[in-house]
Amino acid sequence: MTKVELINEIEKALEEIRPYLLADGGNISLVDVENDIATVKLHGACKGCNINHLTLKYGVEAIIKKHVPQILEVVEFE
Numbered sequence: 877m878t879k880v881e882l883i884n885e886i887e888k889a890l891e892e893i894r895p896y897l898l899a900d901g902g903n904i905s906l907v908d909v910e911n912d913i914a915t916v917k918l919h920g921a922c923k924g925c926n927i928n929h930l931t932l933k934y935g936v937e938a939i940i941k942k943h944v945p946q947i948l949e950v951v952e953f954e
Contacts, residue, residue: 882909882944889943890916893935897922904936907953912946917953928952 877885886906897903902922907915916936922928929952937950 877944877946879909882946885944886914886940886947889940890936892943893939896935897931900925909947912948914940914947914950915953916950 883906886909890904890906894904897920900922901920902925903919904922905917905919907917909915916932918925918928918932922931925931932950932952937947940947940950
């Protein structure tokens with residue numbers, strides 16, 4: 877899969893979880909994909925939430941890996 881295809885598939889995955897984040901006053905964007913690691917940026921309420929690491933691992937990462945199994949990890953852009 878090319879990087880462009882990978883990005884497109886990850887964006888589709890983010891569209892699946894985005895409504896839940898928006899409902900809580902947050903959002904998410906893809907920053908980059910390198911070496912099968914997706915870097916995302918949390919926005920709004922998600923950025924300052926004290927359980928955003930759980931949302932990132934058990935929500936965002938799980939959805940992305942479901943759509944794009946070759947992704948090894950999802951990390952937050954700092």
